[in-house]
Amino acid sequence: MDYLPLHFNLKGQTVLVVGGGDVAFRKVELLIAAQAHIRLVALEIKTQLRDLIGQHGVITISPYDSEFIEGVVLVISATSNKSVNERVSFDARSAGIPVNVVDTPELCSVIFPGIVDRSPVIISVSTGGATPVLARYIKSLIDSVIPQGVARLANYLKGRRHALKECFPDFNVRRKLMESFLDSPGKEMAINNDFKQADGYLYQENPNIAQGEVYLVGAGPGDPDLLTLRALQLLQIADVILYDNLVSNLVLERARRDAYKEFVGKRSGYKSTTQEDINTMLVRLAKEGQRVVRLKGGDPFIFGRGGEEIGALIAEKIPFQVIPGISAANGCAAYAGIPLTHRDYSQSVRFVTGHPKNGVVNLIWNELVEIDQTLVFYMGMGGLASICENLIDHGMSKKMPIAIISKGTTPEQRIVRGELNTIVDIVAKERLETPTLIIIGHVVALAKKF
Ligand SMILES: C[S@@+](CC[C@H](N)C(=O)[O-])C[C@H]1O[C@@H](n2cnc3c(N)ncnc32)[C@H](O)[C@@H]1O
Structure with missing residues (x-):
């Protein structure tokens, strides 16, 4: 050295x-x-x-x-x-x-050295002056996996030091307590300022001590580099990962190797898991003491049924966290070169479900044809003809630009563009793979330039 x-x-x-x-x-x-x-x-x-x-x-x-x-x-x-x-x-x-x-x-x-500062936690990285650029690179890798809240964790443990000493005078007992605390969901609770719950784990007095925690994590639209740092951190500590159809293999590869991974989405050839079954699984696994990542495509709170899942967790008093993800609208628009708003063309953006019921998409069309807005339809391909027809019938220009983005943000991304009155015929000639997202508005015309 x-x-x-x-x-x-x-x-x-x-x-x-x-x-x-x-x-x-x-x-x-x-x-x-x-x-x-x-x-x-x-x-x-x-x-x-x-x-x-x-x-x-x-x-x-x-x-x-x-x-x-x-x-x-x-x-x-x-x-x-x-x-x-x-x-x-x-x-x-x-x-x-x-x-x-x-x-x-x-x-x-x-x-x-290169410094990762999460005071009072300080991590320094040095290559002995050989190559400071490498030191900075390693520092940035560490930076991405150490949560900001580790400072809270350090301060929390510092604040409990005296009390722990009084309760457990034997050093070895204290050390073991600390070690098992850092391996428990209590650590995440302290990181998230929930000191009362964390205490239950630290002092091992919580009657639900065997209880784990559920993390509802947004996996983004496909490109693994679009995972948030927090998502990555939780994927690294998960015991179990329950993932959806839209979660790409590349995203799953970023998870802890030893984590047990189970597909709970709907995919042809697979037995699909009902929402009720998923809720029951989440509760059961958490009660067994597991750290469960519920990994959902995009953002869990945008057409992701995240609300229903946390409802079930709350009913059973299971601790949970929700980690937002980049929604398909944001990811696909950015990768397709379509700004969702633009001072000259669009003053607002709407995320709409285009899921048809009996072949018909029922929406408040008068509001959707208001000028200077961008419409993003999730799950809209099955109802594409109905969407275009209704928008035109309610006064939107037939020439309004529209884009369909297939497998957005992945290496297989494809974009098909047209106008409201031409897109159905254009799409019929293409073999667009799911998932697909529809964007409608003047901003779509910018894709060619951007
Ligand atoms: C059940 S919704 C889930 C949305 C997700 N929670 C989100 O925030 O993106 C599924 C729909 O999202 C859209 N979607 C998700 N990922 C996509 C992608 N990579 N490319 C295109 N559309 C996508 C499709 O419209 C798909 O039918």
Whole structure:
């Protein structure tokens, strides 16, 4: 190991920064976050940096001199002048003060790691100065899997430390309690500020201690890169994943390998699971103590029956979280180059179910033909002819642009465009695979350009 990682307590300590440019700015930001007092020396200084330092330190406009080093605990040289950097490094080392010269490892006794800051949790990543770009890349990977709420978890556990010590004086008992807490749904509850429920798990006094939790997670429209960070985090801790038809295999591949995965959608060749069965399964699995991810295409609260599922969970007092996802409308529109609103063409957007009953789509058509709005029909392909006919009958222009997007956001995405009075014939000649989304409005015409 070339460098030993240590976390430096700089609260109220003076740090010398030499240089007044962008590089110095980034270092000063970190030092201020660490509550250090800054002594900045530079020939000239950017206004932004001067403003940033404000009350947090003293600025001297002058050439560097050895006397500036006196009384500081850390030195950072961020100038583009090689000989100044060398002198700063020499002076600091001679005085036994840690020194960092930006981008010059041979002049450093300490180097800055990539930092994931979820204070009080701090994670630092270093490649020993070999390749800072790689350190930043690894840092960004860590950043995406550590929830923001881990800070709350740390503070929660810190706040319970004394009480736990009193209840469980034996260190080994406490350690085991903590370990099993971090493996329990209590951890997620603390992350989400539900400290009362979390306490039940921490002190193991909750009568429902074996109870798990259900996460209703939006999987987005298909492209796994459209999963939210929170969805990804929960997919990584799931014991069981119940997934729908619309959840792509690529999304499932992002889940924990060991999680038990069960398909509960409707697909030809499969026995379909009723909504009631799904509700019962969710309750049963949670009562067995499992962390259950209910993975739904798009967003769970947009034509996703998420409301019905949480109704069943509430009735059985099962803890749950709802994680929004990118809905098909947002995903398909973006990937098809159709802005859902546009100052010149569309002032509002409506998400409508186009699911026909007995071949007829029953909607309040007068409202749907209002000008300057975009209509997005989910589940509308079966009723496409009825939708177009009704819109025209209620006054929408026959020439209104319309797009059908098949398998949006996936590598097999296809877009077919036309006008209200031509689209049915166009679609008849195409073999569009499900799922498909219909977008109607002047914004559709922009797809060609965008
Ligand atoms: C039961 S709804 C679920 C909607 C989902 N909760 C959402 O927010 O996107 C299913 C309909 O969503 C639309 N849909 C979902 N994913 C799609 C995709 N990748 N491409 C096109 N349409 C999609 C289709 O209209 C499909 O019939």
